[in-house]
Amino acid sequence: MSGERIILRPLTVRDLDGPYRDWLNDYEVTRFLETGSFPTTPESLRRYYEQVAANPDNVLLAITDRRSGAHVGNIKLGPIHPIHRRADMGIMVGDKRVWGLGYGGEAIALILDYAFRRLNLHKITLGVHADHAAAVRLYQRLGFVIEGTLKEQLFRDGVFHDKYVMGILRADWERRRA
Numbered sequence: 469m470s471g472e473r474i475i476l477r478p479l480t481v482r483d484l485d486g487p488y489r490d491w492l493n494d495y496e497v498t499r500f501l502e503t504g505s506f507p508t509t510p511e512s513l514r515r516y517y518e519q520v521a522a523n524p525d526n527v528l529l530a531i532t533d534r535r536s537g538a539h540v541g542n543i544k545l546g547p548i549h550p551i552h553r554r555a556d557m558g559i560m561v562g563d564k565r566v567w568g569l570g571y572g573g574e575a576i577a578l579i580l581d582y583a584f585r586r587l588n589l590h591k592i593t594l595g596v597h598a599d600h601a602a603a604v605r606l607y608q609r610l611g612f613v614i615e616g617t618l619k620e621q622l623f624r625d626g627v628f629h630d631k632y633v634m635g636i637l638r639a640d641w642e643r644r645r646a
């Protein structure tokens with residue numbers, strides 16, 4: 469899938485030897501993520517990859533720079549629930565040099581199109597630290613709404629933080645595009 473600035477392609481085993489592992493060991497990148505609290509070794513990254521990539525309930529894609537081909541992040545849909553036709557979404561733009569340039573927004577727009585028009589899903593959900601302003605704003609701009617707040621659900625920097633559960637329905641996504 470390609471957009472103006474990025475291409476989404478499958479994450480491959482070769483990507484594990486690139487910058488990916490450094491992102492997971494960078495506190496600035498993983499601050500608001502569930503991953504990253506423990507050090508990521510080549511072995512643990514490989515185990516994670518095999519677990520996720522081997523599971524057909526997940527779609528794990530590399531976000532690459534359209535011009536240079538550089539791997540700049542990942543986006544994941546899953547687990548995909550076939551009965552409820554629902555999936556969670558997670559994104560990490562790991563290359564901090566491209567933050568704020570629209571890569572994340574483009575990756576999410578592409579994966580929503582894939583989720584709704586290709587996989588025929590009904591709803592995409594995600595969880596986010598309530599004080600992760602850049603992410604919350606980005607998700608809202610793309611049509612996600614805050615459906616609920618889980619009080620003091622997440623521990624970060626010595627304090628418990630609220631978590632927003634956000635979602636977007638296919639019908640609402642289609643209405644926005646019309």
Ligand SMILES: CC(C)(COP(=O)(O)OP(=O)(O)OC[C@H]1O[C@@H](n2cnc3c(N)ncnc32)[C@H](O)[C@@H]1OP(=O)(O)O)[C@@H](O)C(=O)NCCC(=O)NCCS
Pocket residue numbers: 496497498500501559560561562566567568569570571572573574595596597600601602603605606609
């Ligand atoms: C959150 C994240 C996905 C945003 O990706 P991105 O490529 O920087 O996003 P975009 O450039 O498409 O746009 C993001 C919006 O946030 C703003 N933004 C981006 N980085 C920001 C920052 N560090 N501080 C404040 N605002 C920021 C942008 O200006 C833009 O807002 P606008 O549309 O109102 O102008 C990315 O920073 C990231 O992956 N961070 C690390 C992992 C993470 O936190 N993932 C999300 C977990 S829920």
